[in-house]
Amino acid sequence: MFSFFRNRRRRKLLAERPLKPELWNQVLEQHPILTRLTEAERASLRDLTTLFLAEKQFETVQGLELDEVQKASIAVQACLPILHLGLDWYQGWRTLILTPREFKEKRRDPDGALVHEYDEELGGEVMELGPVFLSWRDIEDSGWGDGYNVVIHEMAHKLDLRSGDYDGCPPLHRGMSYQEWGQSFRQAYEDLRRKVTRLGKRAEKALAIDPYAATDPAEFFAVCSEYFFEDAKVLFREYPEVYRQLALFYRQDPIGAKAAEG
Numbered sequence: 066m067f068s069f070f071r072n073r074r075r076r077k078l079l080a081e082r083p084l085k086p087e088l089w090n091q092v093l094e095q096h097p098i099l100t101r102l103t104e105a106e107r108a109s110l111r112d113l114t115t116l117f118l119a120e121k122q123f124e125t126v127q128g129l130e131l132d133e134v135q136k137a138s139i140a141v142q143a144c145l146p147i148l149h150l151g152l153d154w155y156q157g158w159r160t161l162i163l164t165p166r167e168f169k170e171k172r173r174d175p176d177g178a179l180v181h182e183y184d185e186e187l188g189g190e191v192m193e194l195g196p197v198f199l200s201w202r203d204i205e206d207s208g209w210g211d212g213y214n215v216v217i218h219e220m221a222h223k224l225d226l227r228s229g230d231y232d233g234c235p236p237l238h239r240g241m242s243y244q245e246w247g248q249s250f251r252q253a254y255e256d257l258r259r260k261v262t263r264l265g266k267r268a269e270k271a272l273a274i275d276p277y278a279a280t281d282p283a284e285f286f287a288v289c290s291e292y293f294f295e296d297a298k299v300l301f302r303e304y305p306e307v308y309r310q311l312a313l314f315y316r317q318d319p320i321g322a323k324a325a326e327g
């Protein structure tokens with residue numbers, strides 16, 4: 066029953082108050098990672114962005130102020146991973162807490178996202194339903210197609226947590242194999258860990274994938290998701306099996322690998 070009312074409310078909102086065309090065009094122009102999308106995909110991304118803005122709550126701290134373009138920028142990047150999954154994958158949490166850069170510097174979180182510290186303080190279960198922390202400074206660096214995207218990173222954690230565990234494996238679709246997923250990710254993760262250990266301080270400059278991914282399997286999944294949407298060629302070159310699994314999960318194929326292989 067709940068979903069019936071929710072769907073009706075969503076349809077009404079999309080019919081009556083879709084994201085304004087000027088705002089939408091501005092957001093599209095600002096994010097090179099969206100240029101690959103088809104017209105139909107853009108239309109459904111616009112719907113998702115409209116709903117995300119209506120259903121999620123944006124809270125700011127430390128004097129940060131966000132205008133509608135900034136909010137739409139966050140929303141559109143958050144919705145890119147669920148473009149072919151649907152907004153219900155983000156059910157169970159509502160709040161995004163936005164901080165200016167100071168927050169990150171004070172806490173020195175490696176990827177600018179404070180969700181991990183939240184995890185340490187309050188435990189994994191709360192985290193599943195808890196807010197997402199993002200620093201605006203890091204959001205500004207996201208969406209340019211260079212492999213870094215803090216919004217996608219945190220959304221990947223939310224998707225991962227839908228399985229109940231924070232382990233780098235979200236609930237997989239019918240037809241996907243947990244065994245294949247596990248094998249592809251484990252091999253790639255172990256490969257990266259070996260390289261990071263061997264290279265030490267030089268790892269960041271020498272490796273194509275951010276060494277932060279070697280922290281644990283959950284971070285590996287989140288960082289690989291960033292590359293998948295930001296710089297998929299790099300991910301495909303380094304870890305093609307991981308790329309394939311992510312293509313199956315996200316139901317997207319940013320570099321057209323399927324066509325090239327088939």
Ligand SMILES: [Zn+2]
Binds near residue numbers: 176178218222284287
């Ligand atoms: Zn993370």
